[in-house]
Amino acid sequence: MARAPSKVPRVRSGASHRATLRTTWTVRVTGIEFIDDYPMEANGRNRSNTDPDRKRYATIPENFEGWGRGMPLTGWDWEGKDNLERAACYQRLRPIHMKVRLRSSLPAPTARTFTLTVTPTVDSSKTVLTAGTASVNWPAASQEQIVPMIALGGTLPSEVSRYHLRLTWSVTGITPGGIVNQTNHKIFGIYDDPREPDDPTTAGKALTPVIGLTKQRLDKVTLAIGGNDRRFKVRTANELKTLVWHVGRHVNNNGPPHFYGGRNQHVQYGAGGPELDLIDNWVMWIEGTKIPPDTGEPVKSWCVGACITYAQLMKTMLASVGVQAVRAWVYPKTNLMPDGTTITLTESDLVEIDGGATVGPQKHTFVYGGLTYHTEVKLVGQPEVNGPYLDNFEACLYYQGNLIPGAFPTYSYPASVQNGGVGFPNAFSLFHWWQSIRQSGHPRFMVWYSDAPYGFFDRHGTFYSSPYDIASRNWLPIP
Amino acid sequence: MPLEEIPAGEQLMGVTSLPPVQANMQFLFKGLIWPVPEALETHLNEAAQSNSALLNETVEWVNRVLKPEFVAPDLRSRLRAATAIVNGEDAFLDRYRINQTIVQIVVTKFHVHLVLAPAGDSPVAAIHRYLRVDEPGQTHQWETAWETGRVEHLNFGYQALSTPRDWRESIYYLTNGKAVKFSLKKISTRPGIKGFVATTDKAERNWFSAQE
Numbered sequence: 001m002a003r004a005p006s007k008v009p010r011v012r013s014g015a016s017h018r019a020t021l022r023t024t025w026t027v028r029v030t031g032i033e034f035i036d037d038y039p040m041e042a043n044g045r046n047r048s049n050t051d052p053d054r055k056r057y058a059t060i061p062e063n064f065e066g067w068g069r070g071m072p073l074t075g076w077d078w079e080g081k082d083n084l085e086r087a088a089c090y091q092r093l094r095p096i097h098m099k100v101r102l103r104s105s106l107p108a109p110t111a112r113t114f115t116l117t118v119t120p121t122v123d124s125s126k127t128v129l130t131a132g133t134a135s136v137n138w139p140a141a142s143q144e145q146i147v148p149m150i151a152l153g154g155t156l157p158s159e160v161s162r163y164h165l166r167l168t169w170s171v172t173g174i175t176p177g178g179i180v181n182q183t184n185h186k187i188f189g190i191y192d193d194p195r196e197p198d199d200p201t202t203a204g205k206a207l208t209p210v211i212g213l214t215k216q217r218l219d220k221v222t223l224a225i226g227g228n229d230r231r232f233k234v235r236t237a238n239e240l241k242t243l244v245w246h247v248g249r250h251v252n253n254n255g256p257p258h259f260y261g262g263r264n265q266h267v268q269y270g271a272g273g274p275e276l277d278l279i280d281n282w283v284m285w286i287e288g289t290k291i292p293p294d295t296g297e298p299v300k301s302w303c304v305g306a307c308i309t310y311a312q313l314m315k316t317m318l319a320s321v322g323v324q325a326v327r328a329w330v331y332p333k334t335n336l337m338p339d340g341t342t343i344t345l346t347e348s349d350l351v352e353i354d355g356g357a358t359v360g361p362q363k364h365t366f367v368y369g370g371l372t373y374h375t376e377v378k379l380v381g382q383p384e385v386n387g388p389y390l391d392n393f394e395a396c397l398y399y400q401g402n403l404i405p406g407a408f409p410t411y412s413y414p415a416s417v418q419n420g421g422v423g424f425p426n427a428f429s430l431f432h433w434w435q436s437i438r439q440s441g442h443p444r445f446m447v448w449y450s451d452a453p454y455g456f457f458d459r460h461g462t463f464y465s466s467p468y469d470i471a472s473r474n475w476l477p478i479p
Numbered sequence: 480m481p482l483e484e485i486p487a488g489e490q491l492m493g494v495t496s497l498p499p500v501q502a503n504m505q506f507l508f509k510g511l512i513w514p515v516p517e518a519l520e521t522h523l524n525e526a527a528q529s530n531s532a533l534l535n536e537t538v539e540w541v542n543r544v545l546k547p548e549f550v551a552p553d554l555r556s557r558l559r560a561a562t563a564i565v566n567g568e569d570a571f572l573d574r575y576r577i578n579q580t581i582v583q584i585v586v587t588k589f590h591v592h593l594v595l596a597p598a599g600d601s602p603v604a605a606i607h608r609y610l611r612v613d614e615p616g617q618t619h620q621w622e623t624a625w626e627t628g629r630v631e632h633l634n635f636g637y638q639a640l641s642t643p644r645d646w647r648e649s650i651y652y653l654t655n656g657k658a659v660k661f662s663l664k665k666i667s668t669r670p671g672i673k674g675f676v677a678t679t680d681k682a683e684r685n686w687f688s689a690q691e
Contacts, residue, residue: 261674272667295536295665296588296678296686306673363641369503372626376641381674386589386682391674392642449677452640452649452664453503465502466679 025108027138029169029181031101032078034088035149038194039209042070043216057276060269062289062302066216067282076101078183087162087186087215091322092234093155096120096129096165096187100147102136111140114173120152121166122187123231128163129154136171156189160243160321162222162230163187188218191234191243192322197278197315200355204324212279213320220285221317224250241400241422244318244325248397248404248423251314257284259407260293260304261389265312265327267303271295281316284309296386308395310406315397327354328398330405330427332379332391332435332446333362334476338461345479351427353398361392364448368463373455375448377476379435380467382442388467390449394434399423403430412437428479435478446476482551483576487516491583491594491658497566498631507635507653509566510585510592511660513574519561527560527569527687534558537571537586540665544591544646546611549582551575558584562687565592569686580609581658588686589665589678591646596658602636605652605659612647619647642675 042052043066049055052070077086090096100116116136122128130153138145156163169181193206194213219230224247226232234240251257266275267283271294276283288301305313311327318325329352335343352359361376381389396403402423410418414433417424424430435444447467448457456464458474485491490513497508514522527533538555551557551573558571565572565585574583574594583594599605603625606612612619627636637651649664 262672264671294667308671308673361641365639369501370628370630371503371637372639374623374639374641378641384676387677387679389674390677392672395673450639450641451643451677452637452651453506454677455503463503 024105024176025174026105026176027102027114027171027174027180028105029100029183030080030103030144031076031099032167032183032185033076033099034090034096034185034187035099036090036094036097038089038091038190038213039211040073040087040089040213040215041211042073043214044068044070056280057269057274059274060276060302062269062286064283065286066214067285068280069212069214078185082184084184084186085215087188087218089188089190089213089218090156091193092158092160092189092191095155096152098150098152100134100150100169101144102147103144104138104142107141107143108138109140112138112174114138114171114177116147116150117170117172118150118152119168119170122163124164124166128157129165156187158233158235159189160191160222160225160232160234160323161189162219162226163189186215188222190218190321191240194322195319195324197281197312197319199324200326202324202326202355204319207279207319217282217317217320220282221247221321224317225321237400238422240323241402243323244314244397244399245402245404245422247314247317249410251310251317252405252407253409253411256287256301256303257310257313257407258288258301258304259306259310260297260300261306261391262294262297263304263306263309265308267305267309268293269302278312278316279319281305281309281313284313298385305407306395307406307408311395311397311404314404314406325397325399328352328396328403329359329393330396330403330430330434331359331361331393332377332431333479334377334446334459335479336459336477338364338366338448338457338459347427350431350479351398351403364457366448366450366457366461366463368455368457371453373448373450373453373457375450375455375457377446378449379444379446381444382439383468389439391444394430396430397423401425403427405430405434408437432478443472445470445472446478448476485574485576485581485583489513491581491596492633492653492655492660494631494633500630504630506662507630507633507637507651509568509590510570510587510662511594511653512565513583514561514564514572518564519559519572522561522564524560524562524569524687527562527571528558530560530687533560533571533687540586540591541584544610544663545582545584545593546609548578549580549595549609551577551582560687563684568684569688588683590662590683591665592660592662594658594660598654598657598659602634602652602654602659605654606650606661610650610661612650621648623648 046064046068119131120129132152134150165185165187167183170179195204222230268275288303290299366373379391404423456467458470557573568587571586581596585592625636626639643649646663653660
């Protein structure tokens with residue numbers, strides 16, 4: 001009688017036997033955490049409190065499409081497989097440090113010491129950063145060890161950039177040695193500590209604690225600064241000016257954002273709805289569902305902004321990479337008063353730079369038809385459905401003497417400003433350009449305006465109920 | 480507190496037609512004259528009346544401006560929408576007597592007009608008495624002196640401002656001493672804005688058709 005076949009596989013002899021048993025002690029990298037970097041957060045959608053999202057604006061029923069702030073990203077940045085949607089952020093000229101988790105194929109039969117080496121390429125370059133090593137002491141019987149810190153050689157370049165970092169991990173001092181892993185990462189290099197996006201001072205102040213850095217936001221700002229390569233050198237003051245200009249150009253020339261004049265620097269939801277924190281002005285990049293921003297206004301994307309909101313978006317984007325710029329306002333003013341006297345206006349009469357001296361609108365009081373009109377100079381734009389559009393000011397971003405207006409495409413700027421690549425050199429040049437722009441073919445011009453009682457006055461102090469009845473020869477002269 | 484209706488033909492300040500004032504003063508009389516019953520009937524706009532967005536906005540503004548003790552509890556169902564009804568403008572209207580006070584409400588596209596009686600000692604005191612201008616524990620102070628005058632036996636006052644920052648700054652009044660009309664612009668608080676539309680009388684006429 002034949003025996004039934006055994007259910008236990010027979011032990012084979014020789015080489016084929018050895019192949020079925022794990023007798024070789026090897027290690028591999030199972031976790032990488034970038035350390036001494038800036039804290040990052042997940043891309044937020046404001047849809048739920050289920051991680052990685054965070055619903056920070058409960059009364060705004062909108063999808064933030066990743067422009068919001070999600071949960072803080074802590075712990076391992078890499079665990080077994082590449083995830084290029086998770087990035088780390090360092091300051092330029094700083095080294096890259098990592099904590100590493102190693103796992104062995106078997107519990108170590110005896111204690112041992114070996115060297116872990118990490119060899120980087122940065123955007124395929126082997127010279128930007130160099131290899132780093134760490135000695136690893138592995139106790140007997142252990143199957144997992146944490147290397148508390150391994151540093152790459154060198155520092156990040158003086159750039160505001162996004163890098164593709166490829167790391168080759170190898171071990172020496174054990175057998176078998178050699179390459180154990182290759183991993184890929186996205187690393188951002190920023191200029192300085194992220195700045196407080198509302199701070200009006202020239203130096204700014206570091207944002208403490210650092211919040212608001214997300215992969216989607218840093219992708220965007222490095223695209224604005226460095227183009228598709230996302231690399232931009234910042235070694236000189238002039239290069240920083242160009243960096244600021246690039247952000248201004250990107251915000252003004254790439255839609256959305258959507259313009260609506262009835263806004264301040266904050267994005268606001270609807271007419272009376274909540275305002276978003278300035279660190280979240282990134283939501284202006286959303287196309288957005290359309291709602292009336294104010295009573296009687298046509299529907300517009302919910303995240304519309306005026307020129308100052310655009311300027312704040314620039315400021316917020318720059319602040320995220322540690323570059324401090326400030327808001328500024330250029331006022332329409334005339335050098336001819338209604339009584340015929342001529343006044344001399346200086347640069348400081350035209351522009352208010354945030355944190356500096358207050359500069360208000362130009363005022364004059366008229367008495368007409370038994371009523372008193374406290375007027376201000378306004379720049380009249382094109383007629384809209386509900387009446388003439390009036391500008392209080394043109395809001396800008398100010399950086400090191402240059403002005404970049406908000407909500408005007410840079411290709412509408414004078415050629416000299418476009419070619420200069422830093423913005424308008426002063427408020428007068430900006431003002432002359434601003435008032436000369438036609439809106440849908442309509443000229444823009446200055447008048448004295450009062451809302452209560454309603455009325456307009458020309459250069460001679462003559463009353464009008466509509467500014468469009470004023471002949472061009474009677475518009476207020478431009479200084 | 481039960482509401483009492485106000486007789487249909489009664490004009491609260493005795494003015495039955497726009498007085499012959501010059502053009503720049505006509506705004507003072509907006510929202511004053513209550514339409515005759517026939518006009519109200521023939522100009523009723525049922526579509527506007529059932530438009531929840533318009534109705535919500537109107538009720539919200541009345542509640543934002545008028546103290547709760549002077550708002551009819553069933554205001555939403557009392558309001559009537561009529562086309563070209565007050566100064567040729569589309570409006571929601573209502574009026575009643577509540578808490579010994581006569582309240583007349585006219586809400587147009589850009590303005591809220593309220594006629595209230597009794598007028599009290601002074602128009603500014605009446606503002607504090609009837610309107611929600613004050614913050615809790617803090618009496619609102621206007622930064623600009625009231626400009627005052629007299630026209631057609633009525634006293635008026637206004638805040639002369641180039642750009643009112645919110646509805647409180649846009650208030651102007653007209654009074655015969657017995658009743659007082661407050662008019663204000665629907666301006667939400669939003670200082671420091673880039674620009675704005677200087678709304679015109681012409682644009683204010685067509686509120687309801689602009690929604691279609």
